[in-house]
Amino acid sequence: MTTDKNAIDRTERDRKETGMSALKMNTVDRNQLKKLMGKLGPLLALVILCTALTIGTDGKFLALSNISNLLRQVPIVALMASGMLVVILTGGIDLSAGSLLAISISVMGVAMQSYGIQNPVILILLGLMTGTFFGLINGLLLTKLHLPHPFISTLGTKNMCRGLALLITGAAAIGNFPAPVLIIGATDFRIGGVKIPFSFILVFATCVIFHIFLNKTALGRKIYSFGGNREAARLAGINTDRVQIFSYALSGFMCAFAGLVFVGRMNSAVPLASLEGDLDAIAACIIGGASFNGGKGNIWGTLVGAFMITVIRNGCNLLGVSSDLQQIVIGAVIVVAVFIDVVRGRLEIRSKRLAAAR
Amino acid sequence: MNSEVFIELQNITKYFPGVVALKNMSFQVRQGEVHGLIGENGAGKSTLIKTLTGVNQPDEGQILIDGKPVVLTNPNTAKQYGIGCVYQELNIVPELNITDNLFVGYYIKGKGPLLDYGKMHCRAEEIMKSLGQDIDPRTECGKLGMGLQQTVEIGKSILLKSRLIIMDEPTSSLSEKEVNQLKLTVKMLKEQGISIIFVSHKLEEIFQLCDVVTVIRDGQHVSTSPVSEMTKDKLIADMVGRSLDNLFPKQIAEKREELLRVENLKEPGVLNDVSFTAYGGQILGFSGLVGAGRTETLRAIFGADPISEGSVSIRGKKTEIRSPRDAIASRIAFVTEDRKKEGLILDASVENNLHLATIDRDRIFRFFIDVKKRTKTSLQNVDTLRIKTASLDTSVGTLSGGNQQKVVIGKWINTDADIFFFDEPTRGIDVGAKVEVYNVMNELVRRGKCVIMVSSELPEILGMSDRVLVFRGGRIMAEIERDSRHFNQEDIMKAAWGGTLS
Structure with a gap:
C-alpha cells in the first residue's frame, strides 16, 4: 500500500514541477535577464574602450568629425562580418571573404571599362551576382565534393579569386564609376552636426533583417540547428547540404555588398582591396560572442565586434600608434575577448549553483 | 566481514x-x-x-x-x-x-x-x-x-x-x-x-x-x-x-493494416537480405546482440545510410527513401539511440529541440516560423510527456537523461508520423522515465500507429512487443508472435546466438 501511495505522491509532485505557471514565470525573469547580460557583455567592453579612448585623446575621439569617420569605417567590416556570422553559425569559416569582395568589384570595374556598361543597376547587380556566385562555389565545393573542412575549400577560392581579380584588371585600380553606383558608399546624411553615412544606415537595416532572418525564419533556425548538431539536424529531416550552400552564398553576397560600399568610398575598384577583410570579419564575430563550434552567436554581438575592431584601429591612429602595433593590439583583443567569454561561462554556472543553494 | x-x-x-x-x-x-x-x-x-x-x-x-x-x-x-x-x-x-x-x-x-x-x-x-x-x-x-x-x-x-x-x-x-x-x-x-x-x-x-x-x-x-x-x-x-509488476505496462491494441513492408534489404557486410512487415496497432520488437543489424536496418529504411539493394513499401505502396527528409515525408519517425550525438542539440533550448523535426511544417508567410504554434506545441509536449524542465528556454543539455529522452520523443511525436522507430528507447534512463516511455508506445499503438522497438534488454522485448524479430549477422533468424511458445528469454537468446527454434 505504501509504495502505491509514494508513486502517487511522485506523480503529483512531477505535475507541480512542470506546471504551466512555473514555466512562464521562470521564462520571463531569470533566463531573459541572463541572455540580456550575455548579449551586453561585448557592448560593455566597447563602452569602456570608448571612454578610455576619450580620456586618452583629450576628447578628440568624441569629436563629431571623428564619429562620422568611425561610422564610415564600420560598414565594410560589419557587412562582411554579418555574412561571416552565418557561416560561423554553421560551424564553418569563410576565408575567402576579402577575395570575394575584390573579385566582385573588379568584375564591376572590368564590365564598365572594357565592355562599356554604364547602367548603374546592371553594374551593381553584376557585382552582387559575382560575390554570390563564388560564395555558391564555396558551398558546393564543401558539400558536393566532400572536401574535409571549409578551411580547405575557402582557402582555395581565396587564392583563386584574388588571382582572378588581379588578372582581369591587369592589377590596376579602375576608377570613374557612374555616380549612382557610388551612392551606397559615398552618400552622407547630416543629422545635427554629425554626418551619418548612408552605408551605416544600411548596416543597421542589415542587422535588423539578419536578426529576424536568424530567429524568426525556418531557414534561420535550421542554420542554428545544423551548427549545434549536424547529425541530429540531418536525422530530423533538415537538408543539411542546402543549409550550408545557402550560408556560403549569403556570405559571398554580403562581401559583394561590402564591395559596393568600398567602391563608393574609394571611387575605384581595387583588385587588392580588403586583403585582411576576412580575418577582420572573423574577429568581429568572435569578439561578438560567436562560437567556432557553431550554433552560438548573434548579429548584434557581431555588430559590436565590428565596432570594436574599427574603434581600436581608429583609437590607435588618434594616439599615433603605428600600424604594426595596431595588429598586436587587435590580436590581443581577440584572445582576451574569447577568454572573457570562457570565464563568463564558468561564472554563470557557478552563480546558478549558488542560486540553487540559497 | x-x-x-x-x-x-x-x-x-x-x-x-x-x-x-x-x-x-x-x-x-x-x-x-x-x-x-x-x-x-x-x-x-x-x-x-x-x-x-x-x-x-x-x-x-x-x-x-x-x-x-x-x-x-x-x-x-x-x-x-x-x-x-x-x-x-x-x-x-x-x-x-x-x-x-x-x-x-x-x-x-x-x-x-x-x-x-x-x-x-x-x-x-x-x-x-x-x-x-x-x-x-x-x-x-x-x-x-x-x-x-x-x-x-x-x-x-x-x-x-x-x-x-x-x-x-x-x-x-x-x-x-x-x-x-x-x-x-x-x-x-x-x-x-x-x-x-x-x-x-x-x-x-x-x-x-x-x-x-x-x-x-x-x-x-x-x-x-x-x-x-x-x-x-x-x-x-x-x-x-x-x-515490479508495473514495470512493463503492456496494453494489447487491435492489430490493423500493414504499414511498412521491407523486402530484401542488402548492404555488403551490414545487412544480409532483411525482409519483414510491420502493422498498425502493434509493437514490433527487434532483438539480437549488439551489432546484429537492428539499428542498421532502421537507419537504412530511414534513409540515414545507403543500401545497395532492397525495397520499402509504405501502406502497400513502393516508396523510394533517399534521405531522412524523404522518410519524414513518408511519415516515419526515428527516436535514435544516441541522444547526445544524434538526437539533441544540447546547447539549444528545450523548445527548439522539440521543434527540430517540424521546422519546415509550421510556417506563416512561407518563410517565418509560427512562434505561437511552436510554443503551444512545446507546452503541450512538456505537459503530456511530463518533461521536468525549469522553462522552455532551458538548454536541453542540463536536463537528466530521462527528460532528454522525452524531448527526443516529443520532437518525433510532433511530426505526426504513422511509423515510429524506437532505438534502445530506455537506455540510461531511470525506471520512472522508462515506464513513461512505455506508456507513450502504448498510446501510439492504441491510436493505430506502428511501433518498431530495438532493445538489448530481453525483459523489455518480452514485456512490450506484440511480435519479435531476432537478428544475427545482418539476418533475421526468427520471428516470434507474442502468443507463441517461443516467446521467452531462452528461445530468443538461442536464436540470437545462431540456434534454430523447433
Missing part, C-alpha cells in the same frame, strides 16, 4: 542549479568489500561518485578516510588517497599501446631524459596478469575489445595503488563473455583487499557480485544492507517506491 571502514561520507549535501543533488548523504565503504550502488538516473549516483573522486566538492558535510577528515580538492588528491575510478566512457587512447595508456602521466624515467620502457612493459604485464589478462603490453589498445580496454582502465588504478575502485556501470557496453571476465577481475581485486563501488542498472549483477548494496533516491540515502538480506522486489521498491 566487518573489516575496517576505508572511506566514509558524513552528511554530504551538494547543490546544483535548481536541484539538490545530494541531501544529507551518509555512506561508508569497508576495506575489501564490493559495494553495490543503485538508484534511478538522477538519483545522485554520479554526484556521489564525483564527490568521492574529488571532481565535485560538497557544499556541506565531510569525508573521512581511515577515520580522519580529508578534503578532496581535485581528482589528483583523490588519487593520492587511493581512490580510483573507471568511468562508463573509457579514457583510452586507441592509437597507443597498453603500456602507454597505463602509464600516461606517471611515466617511469630511466637515466637521462628518456623513458624506461623495459621497466614499464614489465610492470604493465604484471598488472594485466594480476587482473586475469595475460597479454603483451605492446598491443595497441584500439585492437582490444571493450572488456580488455576496461581492464587497462582498471589497471591504471592498480598502478597508483588504489584502495578503492569505483566502477560506473562497467558492464553496460560489454558482451556477455566480457562481463564474465569482469566478474572474475572484481573477485581478484577483492582478494587483494581492494574495495569496489559497483554502480549498475542490472540487478542480477548486484546479486552476483556485491557484498553490500546501497540504494539512493532523490539524492538521499534509502537503505544499505547485505545482499543476502535483499530481494529484487525490495530493491526496486526502495529505488522507486513502485513494485
Whole structure:
C-alpha cells in the first residue's frame, strides 16, 4: 500500500514541477535577464574602450568629425562580418571573404571599362551576382565534393579569386564609376552636426533583417540547428547540404555588398582591396560572442565586434600608434575577448549553483 | 566481514542549479568489500561518485578516510588517497599501446631524459596478469575489445595503488563473455583487499557480485544492507517506491493494416537480405546482440545510410527513401539511440529541440516560423510527456537523461508520423522515465500507429512487443508472435546466438 501511495505522491509532485505557471514565470525573469547580460557583455567592453579612448585623446575621439569617420569605417567590416556570422553559425569559416569582395568589384570595374556598361543597376547587380556566385562555389565545393573542412575549400577560392581579380584588371585600380553606383558608399546624411553615412544606415537595416532572418525564419533556425548538431539536424529531416550552400552564398553576397560600399568610398575598384577583410570579419564575430563550434552567436554581438575592431584601429591612429602595433593590439583583443567569454561561462554556472543553494 | 571502514561520507549535501543533488548523504565503504550502488538516473549516483573522486566538492558535510577528515580538492588528491575510478566512457587512447595508456602521466624515467620502457612493459604485464589478462603490453589498445580496454582502465588504478575502485556501470557496453571476465577481475581485486563501488542498472549483477548494496533516491540515502538480506522486489521498491509488476505496462491494441513492408534489404557486410512487415496497432520488437543489424536496418529504411539493394513499401505502396527528409515525408519517425550525438542539440533550448523535426511544417508567410504554434506545441509536449524542465528556454543539455529522452520523443511525436522507430528507447534512463516511455508506445499503438522497438534488454522485448524479430549477422533468424511458445528469454537468446527454434 505504501509504495502505491509514494508513486502517487511522485506523480503529483512531477505535475507541480512542470506546471504551466512555473514555466512562464521562470521564462520571463531569470533566463531573459541572463541572455540580456550575455548579449551586453561585448557592448560593455566597447563602452569602456570608448571612454578610455576619450580620456586618452583629450576628447578628440568624441569629436563629431571623428564619429562620422568611425561610422564610415564600420560598414565594410560589419557587412562582411554579418555574412561571416552565418557561416560561423554553421560551424564553418569563410576565408575567402576579402577575395570575394575584390573579385566582385573588379568584375564591376572590368564590365564598365572594357565592355562599356554604364547602367548603374546592371553594374551593381553584376557585382552582387559575382560575390554570390563564388560564395555558391564555396558551398558546393564543401558539400558536393566532400572536401574535409571549409578551411580547405575557402582557402582555395581565396587564392583563386584574388588571382582572378588581379588578372582581369591587369592589377590596376579602375576608377570613374557612374555616380549612382557610388551612392551606397559615398552618400552622407547630416543629422545635427554629425554626418551619418548612408552605408551605416544600411548596416543597421542589415542587422535588423539578419536578426529576424536568424530567429524568426525556418531557414534561420535550421542554420542554428545544423551548427549545434549536424547529425541530429540531418536525422530530423533538415537538408543539411542546402543549409550550408545557402550560408556560403549569403556570405559571398554580403562581401559583394561590402564591395559596393568600398567602391563608393574609394571611387575605384581595387583588385587588392580588403586583403585582411576576412580575418577582420572573423574577429568581429568572435569578439561578438560567436562560437567556432557553431550554433552560438548573434548579429548584434557581431555588430559590436565590428565596432570594436574599427574603434581600436581608429583609437590607435588618434594616439599615433603605428600600424604594426595596431595588429598586436587587435590580436590581443581577440584572445582576451574569447577568454572573457570562457570565464563568463564558468561564472554563470557557478552563480546558478549558488542560486540553487540559497 | 566487518573489516575496517576505508572511506566514509558524513552528511554530504551538494547543490546544483535548481536541484539538490545530494541531501544529507551518509555512506561508508569497508576495506575489501564490493559495494553495490543503485538508484534511478538522477538519483545522485554520479554526484556521489564525483564527490568521492574529488571532481565535485560538497557544499556541506565531510569525508573521512581511515577515520580522519580529508578534503578532496581535485581528482589528483583523490588519487593520492587511493581512490580510483573507471568511468562508463573509457579514457583510452586507441592509437597507443597498453603500456602507454597505463602509464600516461606517471611515466617511469630511466637515466637521462628518456623513458624506461623495459621497466614499464614489465610492470604493465604484471598488472594485466594480476587482473586475469595475460597479454603483451605492446598491443595497441584500439585492437582490444571493450572488456580488455576496461581492464587497462582498471589497471591504471592498480598502478597508483588504489584502495578503492569505483566502477560506473562497467558492464553496460560489454558482451556477455566480457562481463564474465569482469566478474572474475572484481573477485581478484577483492582478494587483494581492494574495495569496489559497483554502480549498475542490472540487478542480477548486484546479486552476483556485491557484498553490500546501497540504494539512493532523490539524492538521499534509502537503505544499505547485505545482499543476502535483499530481494529484487525490495530493491526496486526502495529505488522507486513502485513494485515490479508495473514495470512493463503492456496494453494489447487491435492489430490493423500493414504499414511498412521491407523486402530484401542488402548492404555488403551490414545487412544480409532483411525482409519483414510491420502493422498498425502493434509493437514490433527487434532483438539480437549488439551489432546484429537492428539499428542498421532502421537507419537504412530511414534513409540515414545507403543500401545497395532492397525495397520499402509504405501502406502497400513502393516508396523510394533517399534521405531522412524523404522518410519524414513518408511519415516515419526515428527516436535514435544516441541522444547526445544524434538526437539533441544540447546547447539549444528545450523548445527548439522539440521543434527540430517540424521546422519546415509550421510556417506563416512561407518563410517565418509560427512562434505561437511552436510554443503551444512545446507546452503541450512538456505537459503530456511530463518533461521536468525549469522553462522552455532551458538548454536541453542540463536536463537528466530521462527528460532528454522525452524531448527526443516529443520532437518525433510532433511530426505526426504513422511509423515510429524506437532505438534502445530506455537506455540510461531511470525506471520512472522508462515506464513513461512505455506508456507513450502504448498510446501510439492504441491510436493505430506502428511501433518498431530495438532493445538489448530481453525483459523489455518480452514485456512490450506484440511480435519479435531476432537478428544475427545482418539476418533475421526468427520471428516470434507474442502468443507463441517461443516467446521467452531462452528461445530468443538461442536464436540470437545462431540456434534454430523447433
